[in-house]
Amino acid sequence: MVFSRRPRQLREPFAYASKLGFRLFFLATLVFLYAPIILLMVFSFNDSKRNIVWRGFTTKYYVKAWENTGLVEAFINSLLIAVVSTIVSIVLGTLLALLLWRFRFRGKTLIEALSALPIVMPEICVGIALLVFFNRIGWPNDLPWPMNLSKIILAHITFTFPFVMLVLRARLVGFNPELEQAARDLGASQRQALFHILIPYLRPGLVAGGLLALTLSLDDFVITFFTAGPDSVTFPIKIYSLLRRGISPDINAASTVLILLTLLLAGVGVWWQTRMQKTTLYTANRPAVQ
Amino acid sequence: MPNPEDIARPARLHSEAPRGETPRPETLRPETPHPETLRSARMRPEQRDSERAESAEEVIRLEGIAKSFGAVTAVHPTSFSVRRGEFFALLGPSGCGKTTLLRILSGFHPPTAGRLFIDGTDMTAVPANRRPVNMVFQSYAVFPHMSVGENVAYGLKVAKVARSERQQRVREALELVRLGGMESRRPAQLSGGQQQRVALARALVMQPKVLLLDEPLSALDAKLREHMCAELVRLQKQVGITFLIVTHDQAEALSMADRIAVMNHGHLEQLDSPETLYTFPATRFVADFIGRINFFAAEVLADGTVEAQALGKFRPAQDSLPQGAATAALRPEQIVVSTTAPPKQEGRSMARGTVSLLAYYGDYCTAEIVLEGREDSTEGESEGGTEDSPKDNTGGQAKMTVFIINNTPQAREIAREGQAVWCSWAIRDLLLIPQAGGG
Ligand SMILES: Nc1ncnc2c1ncn2[C@@H]1O[C@H](COP(=O)(O)OP(=O)(O)OP(=O)(O)O)[C@@H](O)[C@H]1O
Ligand SMILES: [Mg+2]
16 A cells, blocks of 8 residues: 655754744733733832822832831841751751652651642642641740741641752662762772762752752741741731732832742752752763773 | 770771772782682592692681571572672572672671671671671662762771872772772763762772672673673772672673682682682582583482483593482583584593584574484483473473584584584593482
């Protein structure tokens, strides 16, 4: 049998991008994703009480936001919570990832399943559960700053450390165990092998997981809402409470600061990763065969 | 808690300074004691071993070392020792337990039974980082986030060797493996062969009592492998450190090692010099695994003579063979092939056959010769070729594999399928393996 049809022309993966329809689709997606954010940033410089019409450029709402002590306090609280919970999450997540990678023990599957649960559980359930839990055990509500943030920090750790663990477990899959054995063989103790070989190997995962935890903590609303007290307000909650009195440009200004901060963190992370990759190729799992 | 250095340090006296201290690899042992490799023509292996045993000092001794993983027994109780300064090879097919044994030596697997002595000290329970042995891993395991220099310096750094001495030793070790001046390179910028040299230097710089190498050449291409074989032998002679290499490649083991331990299914089959292993394999497995060989079903009769399939009746060179079933074995290179009947000679035997299968290897051919029944043989009349393996003659048509050196006038005559030929061999070359030792 003879095929008379001409073979269909093969396209390079991104050749579709040259078609007009696809271009429009891409554009629409980008607009849909980023237009609100850009609008928010632009209107934070709008010289108007209302966010509807452009009335000229000003930075006075940044000053106004800065002078709003409640907002600044909430911002500082958020940063503190994010930093502390990220550090604890990195430690916990690393330990759990190493435990599940290295050992076989009874109940391992159960622990694996349980540790990923906070990721899939609806936040509202986690929030209510934590609220009930903290009330039940009678966690003190009237601690002085910064101890009054302890509830929120604990809550944030519960949902951020599984992310760190997942990122690290994915990275550990590619680890050549002979690297660690080689270190042991050369005289390193278990601890030295861990810090000299395994941790440097995990470093990109630690950075990625840490950034993930940091940003998750910074913008969390639901779980924080249920664990925050009247005197322990975080940035997202503060903004929410301000919103009830209408959208004002100082909220835009404060949000812009938060967005820029997040972008900065992500940028640093990406820059650092690429720099690491330039100096070291971590892919040397198997030797390059000549 | 005992001081780790005390555990690692040998109790026995010898000329070598403890590791971590000064002498350079080159000056470790000025004259390398090599076990004699020459063999007088027909000496029995047992004689040779007892002769040597007292002369050489042992650096590793295994006493009934065994290892099981759950229900799987990887290594059955095994005892042997490795002599100081020798190039020792552990040879066996895949899955026979070589790596497991090596990992027991290096301390990564605790043995299920038995005791391990390194340089006279019981090291059975000593962890890997306190053993005076170092390993070159199959994947090389060069630390990817460290430069070549940092890789080689790692062990010295952990041992807290002073910086200046460290640098000096690293430089020497890299020169030893011909990587001088590559200190600042990254492993990702190295070829597989170079990475392996880094792994070698990194282990050698520690001046181990024994250097363990797990299939170091299996990832290299044929040409580089040959080169590295020679390189390893040179290195071993130069530094005088005992090398223990694991391989499944018999050619590698034969060409490099002073002594070879052949393993099969977790058992030690035979431990001997390459020549002895090849000439006097103790078991059928060893005979088969090392080199090429033809097997013939045989029986040792009450009067000491042997009746073998297709070979007829003869009086073997070996005496005191146990009566009963045995296997007669003959190496292809011991068989002379000619197109005309060779003159009858005392001590030689012959058979007629037809060339049936030729395989070309460039410098030589192998030919499979289907033997005709011998007049004096009881199983003379051979039937159709039902046997699958040409080297295993247990019934049906008897065959033998021979070598033909190519590009000789003779080869042009013989190397033709269907050619009628004569095969002849010296009777003393026929090796008899009692059935008990067979695999
Ligand atoms: N960690 C382990 N758990 C269970 N079984 C194992 C383990 N390591 C090895 N074995 C088994 O022990 C036997 C010997 O394995 P080993 O790795 O020592 O073989 P080897 O001689 O090195 O083979 P190869 O030439 O393929 O490397 C094999 O049957 C293997 O399946
Ligand atoms: Mg192996």
